[in-house]
Amino acid sequence: MDDTQTLHAMGLDDAYHVERTLADGPSGVTELVTLDGAGPFVRKKIPLRLARRRLWSTLADCTSPRLPRVEATYELPDRFVVVYDYVPGVTLERHVAGHGRLAAPEATAIAVQLCEAVGELHAHGIIHRDVTPTNVIIAADGAHLIDFGIAREHAGIVAGGAARARDTTTLGTWGYAAPEQYGFAPTDARTDVYAIGRVLGFMLTGVDPSDTATYGRALADAATPPPALRAVVAKACAFEPSARMQTVRELRDELERAERGAEGVAPSAGGPVAASTSTIAGDGTVGASAPTGAVRRVPASRRIVAWTTAGLVALLLAGGIGYVAVRLSAGDASSASSATSRPSTGGDGTSSDEGATGADGSHDSTGDSTGGADTVEHNPLELVESGWSAENGYVEYALALRNTDTTHAVQFPKVTITGRAADGSVMFADTPVFPLVFAGETAYFSGQSGDGEQPATVEFSVETPASDDLLDTGGAESYGVHDVKERKTDLDGVTFGGEVTADRDDDNGKGVYTDDIIVTLVLRDKTGRIVFGRNEYVAKPAKGTSRAFSIETYDLPAYASYEIHAHTA
Incomplete structure (x- = not known):
């Protein structure tokens, strides 16, 4: 950057009013800010060595209302800054903690909305790799997916590019990360399919999948999830990626089919299904659509x-x-x-x-x-x-x-x-x-x-x-x-x-x-x-x-x- 660009960015940075600091850690400073009465927005200041400019630029091109809308990006001498919409609500983790396991229609609606958000990311060549209840905000208009800390671009999703032999880092959230995230194979779109399946299982049982014994018993309980949805979870969470739904579109189709009570869960060949627009009430606690925000972040x-x-x-x-x-x-x-x-x-x-x-x-x-x-x-x-x-x-x-x-x-x-x-x-x-x-x-x-x-x-x-x-x-x-x-x-x-x-x-x-x-x-x-x-x-x-x-x-x-x-x- 030249001096003029730096001064312009610093002026823009000073124009925002910091309402409160949401988090401060090695990945950056996250703040709740307003601008001349507009907002609130979430502003994240990321150290330059950790900046992923192309990822945020690509995210700005996404149009799904289930993803944070990027308002601005600019660069300071020592920080890359992203400003995006704040979404009031509660995390799905807290929503389930406050309400218990969710009824099948509500759980299916949220899962479909996650498919919409993840599908938009995949269409732009991004794998999220950390779809978890703490990274889903339940707002008045439904589910919003947040936290792109370990997301990565994958050209093969949209351009048929060859996958790498394996990923260089082994990251994810215990209980929701797919087997390939432990270094056994490269991650791709099917990695997010696995995570959505795990989140669906969490919603239907009220048990975190990291408690494997309790989760397994709850999922197998005939009195808990409907058999059709249990079959969707089982297929989405297959150990071998080739045994899962190959795209979130297929997962979404099978969720809709299960909700309609159709026999079996074979992939649907029908046309696109609109995402559910049912309102899902929170418990009044304020949350944020931030990678690290007012709601509990994944430690x-x-x-x-x-x-x-x-x-x-x-x-x-x-x-x-x-x-x-x-x-x-x-x-x-x-x-x-x-x-x-x-x-x-x-x-x-x-x-x-x-x-x-x-x-x-x-x-x-x-x-x-x-x-x-x-x-x-x-x-x-x-x-x-x-x-x-x-x-x-x-x-x-x-x-x-x-x-x-x-x-x-x-x-x-x-x-x-x-x-x-x-x-x-x-x-x-x-x-x-x-x-x-x-x-x-x-x-x-x-x-x-x-x-x-x-x-x-x-x-x-x-x-x-x-x-x-x-x-x-x-x-x-x-x-x-x-x-x-x-x-x-x-x-x-x-x-x-x-x-x-x-x-x-x-x-x-x-x-x-x-x-x-x-x-x-x-x-x-x-x-x-x-x-x-x-x-x-x-x-x-x-x-x-x-x-x-x-x-x-x-x-x-x-x-x-x-x-x-x-x-x-």
């Missing part, structure tokens, strides 16, 4: 970080193993190690040996079946330390996990994070899945949790892994961090930059373990307790070489020291 800690070996992929593809093989949930909370910490002073650094019994966060680990995998007799994972702060209401935490098994790595380790109010009542509970921890290793991770309201205490409870989550990896990776500098930036930001070096890489850079690494910032107060954590993903450097990184932060708690750890992603 970064719930984004799926998956690790797998080439042998596991081969087993899945050659052996025809179903979704049961993608094991992201197992455990016996009664044998979990845990710690409780309070705000601003960080965690208490309690060793796992002193932890209190965790809340019952156990889940079945066999996909949609009601069976379960055996857990190990002794949990090899120990919670070494943990801590958190909540400057903006959302909990920013860091923790260290030690794998006491000296021969086996632990894949998909899980920690249940429970926030409680002063009276001890539960405010939120999340169970993030972390990357593999090698044999004998202590690894630091961080994330975000909560619902925007600061809890009085936060408990961290390590879940017991399933027996088949103990792996003989045949090697390990390790990384060193050096030349780290702390630099103050505008808007009270702090950037921590440095270099990370691959010290050990037993797969010789072939990417068997991972293509990326996680660089984790840990802040401590003057007593040495953790008060903040933040992750940054960096492309894996070759053995013996280094790669630069930077971690941008805002609204930090008071801290006396910082450290940075690097680990296989």
